[in-house]
Amino acid sequence: MTIRTDSPEATRAVAAALGEFLLPGDLVLLVGDLGAGKTAFTQGLARGLGVDGPVTSPTFTIVQEYDGRLPLTHVDVYRLERVQDLHDLGFDELVDDGRVTIVEWGDLIAQALPADHLVVRIDPGVADNERVLDLSFYGARWLGRRVSITEAFGD
Ligand code: ADP
Ligand code: MG
Numbered sequence: 001m002t003i004r005t006d007s008p009e010a011t012r013a014v015a016a017a018l019g020e021f022l023l024p025g026d027l028v029l030l031v032g033d034l035g036a037g038k039t040a041f042t043q044g045l046a047r048g049l050g051v052d053g054p055v056t057s058p059t060f061t062i063v064q065e066y067d068g069r070l071p072l073t074h075v076d077v078y079r080l081e082r083v084q085d086l087h088d089l090g091f092d093e094l095v096d097d098g099r100v101t102i103v104e105w106g107d108l109i110a111q112a113l114p115a116d117h118l119v120v121r122i123d124p125g126v127a128d129n130e131r132v133l134d135l136s137f138y139g140a141r142w143l144g145r146r147v148s149i150t151e152a153f154g155d
Contacts, residue, residue: 001150003133004125011037011122011131012044014153019048021149024070024098026141027114030105032122037131038104041120042074045102057104063094071099078105116141 005011022028028045030038039057046055049068057076058064066072073094095101095114116139123132137146 001135001153003135003153005037005131005133006127007129008037008040011040011133012047014133015041015044016048017152018149019045021145021152022049022070022100023141024100025095026100027095027117028100028102029113029117029119030103030122031119033124036122036124038122041122041133042102042104045100046072046074049100065099073097073099073101074104075101076104115139118142 003014005014018028022045030041032038039055043055046066046068049066049070049072051066051068051072053066055064055066055074057074062076064074066074075094119136119138121134121136123134124130125132135149137143137149
């Protein structure tokens with residue numbers, strides 16, 4: 001399904017609304033170029049999970065953890081050069097843990113992925129502040145929620 005936004009706040013609001021549907025153990029992958037809005041989306045998702053305080057992408061931190069209605073792990077794999085680095089990081093355990101995991105630059109880790117995940121692809125639109133968000137559902141865990149999530153976004 002496709003959702004268009006016209007500001008960073010609108011992207012955060014979409015992500016916050018998605019946050020209502022999240023369950024422990026969920027994995028959300030964000031795909032898109034630098035400046036697409038992956039961190040903005042993560043900020044909204046964190047808000048939707050009731051996380052207090054700022055969500056950022058510091059230069060040298062790959063994994064950050066936050067407490068909310070569900071605990072949130074934010075992974076930015078931009079700087080990881082090899083899939084092996086993810087195993088060194090304990091990526092499988094991060095996802096299994098009963099937390100929500102959101103990964104920026106998720107397409108770089110395709111080989112390391114569990115079958116159940118949501119992909120949010122963010123592309124630029126025609127106008128400067130326009131973004132096109134495309135959600136793809138993979139695995140029974142996400143396909144089961146597809147209709148309710150699609151309806152919530154009025155598609
Ligand atoms: P990424 O994490 O993908 O590199 P960021 O979220 O850090 O991207 O930055 C997105 C940039 O695009 C910000 O400067 C933000 O203000 C801008 N922007 C403009 N319009 C939008 C929009 N509709 N959604 C998200 N970000 C937007
Ligand atoms: Mg980012």
